[in-house]
Amino acid sequence: MNLFAGLEDIVRQDVPLSEHTWFKLGGPARYFVEPRNEEELLDVVQRCHESGIEMYVLGRGSNLLVADEGIDGVVIRLSHDEFSKIEFEGEVVRARSGADLSFVIRECARNGLSGMECLAGIPGTIGGAVKINAGGRFGDIGNVAQSVKLMDSSGYRFERKRHDIFFGYRMTNIMAKFILEAEFSLVPDDPDQIGKMIKEVWMLKKNTQPMKSRNAGCIFKNPRALSAGALIDKAGLKGTNVGGARISRTHANFIIAEDGSTATDVLKLIELVRERVRQRFDVELELEVEIWQ
Numbered sequence: 001m002n003l004f005a006g007l008e009d010i011v012r013q014d015v016p017l018s019e020h021t022w023f024k025l026g027g028p029a030r031y032f033v034e035p036r037n038e039e040e041l042l043d044v045v046q047r048c049h050e051s052g053i054e055m056y057v058l059g060r061g062s063n064l065l066v067a068d069e070g071i072d073g074v075v076i077r078l079s080h081d082e083f084s085k086i087e088f089e090g091e092v093v094r095a096r097s098g099a100d101l102s103f104v105i106r107e108c109a110r111n112g113l114s115g116m117e118c119l120a121g122i123p124g125t126i127g128g129a130v131k132i133n134a135g136g137r138f139g140d141i142g143n144v145a146q147s148v149k150l151m152d153s154s155g156y157r158f159e160r161k162r163h164d165i166f167f168g169y170r171m172t173n174i175m176a177k178f179i180l181e182a183e184f185s186l187v188p189d190d191p192d193q194i195g196k197m198i199k200e201v202w203m204l205k206k207n208t209q210p211m212k213s214r215n216a217g218c219i220f221k222n223p224r225a226l227s228a229g230a231l232i233d234k235a236g237l238k239g240t241n242v243g244g245a246r247i248s249r250t251h252a253n254f255i256i257a258e259d260g261s262t263a264t265d266v267l268k269l270i271e272l273v274r275e276r277v278r279q280r281f282d283v284e285l286e287l288e289v290e291i292w293q
């Protein structure tokens with residue numbers, strides 16, 4: 001552990017990533033680091049940068065599939081309190097990247113600030129949500145984001161303002177390794193009304209998605225003007241399995257990891273779906289879930 005000498009309190013080796021992903025799949029991370037503050041993060045990042053070892057940033061692992069072989073690198077998780085703070089200033093909420101998205105949504109509602117409720121039911125952190133511009137039919141996090149504080153893979157810290165950031169469909173042009181903090185501009189509204197909206201969005205998700213199973217949300221992005229789920233359904237794939245990985249019967253764009261499944265099963269099932277949809281509809285499905293291998 002020479003690489004992290006003196007940082008033994010925050011660095012562990014061979015940590016199973018299955019414990020940190022919604023799929024509950026994935027092999028071990030060679031190093032798993034949970035810095036307690038930004039200075040420790042900087043120290044870790046500089047050491048990784050100098051040694052050339054690859055870094056991976058982990059939120060709640062709700063949009064990730066990690067290979068069974070694990071990760072020969074350093075997985076960094078900003079989970080300590082210092083990275084989870086949120087504060088309100090007028091109509092602006094400032095959230096550190098490790099803050100739980102649903103907690104932020106609830107706090108905004110409690111403070112009578114509207115704009116985040118469209119994200120109800122999406123698991124994960126602020127960092128993960130900003131990174132891929134999480135959202136759905138009611139709106140995306142990019143709609144309310146005003147600025148982000150970032151750290152690149154050499155440890156350089158800087159800020160980017162809204163006019164400088166492109167928020168697209170489940171993507172952004174944020175290339176810096178770490179999102180440290182994001183600021184959101186909201187509008188005042190009645191807390192009860194906001195609460196009602198949260199419930200509606202949440203109920204809709206609950207009724208149409210297999211929320212309680214081991215999954216990673218939508219596997220594929222919707223192709224332009226098409227629904228990936230509808231294409232998979234029309235290809236007759238609902239319920240199809242490879243080993244313990246199965247296409248959800250509730251929502252065909254979800255893959256469920258059943259007991260005994262492996263990440264390899266999921267990867268094979270993803271390829272099978274792509275192949276069938278390509279053959280049947282001449283459509284190339286693009287991944288929404290991120291694969292670490």
Ligand SMILES: Cc1cc2nc3c(=O)[nH]c(=O)nc-3n(C[C@H](O)[C@H](O)[C@H](O)COP(=O)(O)OP(=O)(O)OC[C@H]3O[C@@H](n4cnc5c(N)ncnc54)[C@H](O)[C@@H]3O)c2cc1C
Nearest residue numbers: 057059060061062063097124125127128129134135179217
């Ligand atoms: C049941 C279910 C429903 C879902 N529904 C939706 C939905 O409706 N809409 C939607 O958009 N998504 C949905 N998802 C997917 C997922 O919840 C979102 O993509 C979420 O924003 C991921 O956040 P996370 O913290 O878990 O990120 P992770 O999955 O841990 O990571 C995702 C990406 O973000 C990066 N990342 C994480 N934190 C940081 C950081 N601090 N700095 C830089 N990069 C970072 C990671 O490196 C990775 O590239 C769903 C998932 C599940 C399981």
